[in-house]
Amino acid sequence: MIIRFSVCNYKVFKDETIFSFVATNYDKKTREDENVAHIESPSLRLLKNAVVYGANASGKTKLIDAFAFMRYFVVNSSKDAASSEEIDTDPFRLNTESELAPSSFELMFLIGEKLYRYGFEVTRKKVVTEWLYVQEKKREYELFYRGEDGVVSFDKKKFAAWQLIINANLVRNNALFITTLAQFNDELGIEVVTYFKENLKIISGLNEAGYKGMILSKLVDSDYKKRVMEFLNFADLGIMDVSRREIKTDFDDSDKVPQDIKEMIINDIQSQNLFTKHQVYDAEHAPADSRDFLMRKDESHGTQKFFYLTGPILESLMNGYTLVVDELDSRLHPNLVTRLISLFNSKEANPNNAQLIFNTHNSNLLDSKLLRRDQIWFVDKNMYGESKLYSLSDIKGIRKDEQFEQNYINGIYGGVPYLDDFINVRIDKTLNHENEK
Structure with a gap:
């Protein structure tokens, strides 16, 4: 502390x-x-x-x-x-x-x-x-x-x-x-x-670019994802699930791109294929189906920010870190x-x-x-x-x-x-x- x-x-x-x-x-x-x-x-x-x-x-x-x-x-x-x-x-x-x-x-x-x-x-x-x-x-x-x-x-x-x-x-x-x-x-x-x-x-x-990777890289962990979903439900955003569809982002071993730049590029690419799932209702307002929304296109800027902010907040709470936010x-x-x-x-x-x-x-x-x-x-x-x-x-x-x-x-x-x-x-x-x- x-x-x-x-x-x-x-x-x-x-x-x-x-x-x-x-x-x-x-x-x-x-x-x-x-x-x-x-x-x-x-x-x-x-x-x-x-x-x-x-x-x-x-x-x-x-x-x-x-x-x-x-x-x-x-x-x-x-x-x-x-x-x-x-x-x-x-x-x-x-x-x-x-x-x-x-x-x-x-x-x-x-x-x-x-x-x-x-x-x-x-x-x-x-x-x-x-x-x-x-x-x-x-x-x-x-x-x-x-x-x-x-x-x-x-x-x-x-x-x-x-x-x-x-x-x-x-x-x-x-x-x-x-x-x-x-x-x-x-x-x-x-x-x-x-x-x-x-x-x-x-x-x-x-600007979420600097910390997108904190959550994107860990969504494959079922326990971590469960915590993320609890956090999203806590915010009452109406999101049933979040999924990331993998895209190949390999760099040539001979390239001279700095590691931090590579990670930023990879995180940006992966965030382009991040989907949220929402409940669909019938005419009687009974649950009928679900629909996938593209995070970067269909969700509000506020929802996007809160989702990515979930990464550093969870990391801080789990490990006792100090989080400073502008x-x-x-x-x-x-x-x-x-x-x-x-x-x-x-x-x-x-x-x-x-x-x-x-x-x-x-x-x-x-x-x-x-x-x-x-x-x-x-x-x-x-x-x-x-x-x-x-x-x-x-x-x-x-x-x-x-x-x-x-x-x-x-x-x-x-x-x-x-x-x-x-x-x-x-x-x-x-x-x-x-x-x-």
Whole structure:
């Protein structure tokens, strides 16, 4: 589970921005058994989901971009293809100092009973600093620290193999030390990089292409398909069955197409032949037959999105992963989104403490009976283009039984656009222009 994520000097976040999943004592009596995972060792109370609100261009998506950048760089920085590339970071560019300064990222997370704190600072040219700590018996220990001079400090007796990697000059300036360790089969490196790759899932609610394969490749598994059908019935989509008709998609062994591109092409081809089955009724509305519908042609965009979204949601719930979704509610009914949030809050549906993080404009979710104050976050941008992230529990004087939705719409919590009387201004200008003719 994620405990805390922080980012500094990346896109719209000029100053350090902290996204915490530690449940506050302020809300301790509110939905404590449902919305909070109680971790025995180390002793923690962690939120199972969090929602981020904000005006257009305030930074909601940029926050998820920060998650995505950190994950991608940890997983891929040491690959040969990246040896001569610049690091794809994007510092805050509306300030003369920050645009030349490094961007910083840090994630605190659990692997079993081990609590890790890992982070790095990067410019487009190089990794400036990098660090990894582990907490044992309520005390934090440094596993390694990579300084601005490129020197990596660590326990040379405990991690003797690391020195061999450094002496062989295998750690590039534009690559992370942790990724390099994983590349050379170091146990700790593999553990941390695997966490980012497998346990942290980041998807777009606006484009299903990136996660179609999660469900398409597993429909042949009868147990998995049963779970999928339960999920579709839960959404009341009227679908009796889903089937995929195989198409040969072999690539020539001599081709040089990257594996991830191959998989995307194969998934797109297979999705073209995905069928749903619907009940047909006679004149008396008695079941008579069934009809096959082509998913991409006959089903609504909302149904298609929910079907493909079923893959990462089921995977997260089954394995206890953290799922981060940009625009989760796009093309989905508000009631359905509410039920999805409830799934992650549920002890029965979410026994492995998966987490759901998403952004939205849907104010219907601001229900004190669904979410606690510490699960509701806002992004607000000031006149200098700098975004600030804060939770509802950070605002003093907010009662747990308030009308969160109405207060948010009225601008009491911030995170909404300031809309001047621009409609009348445009009309006035148009009328004046017409009168001049």
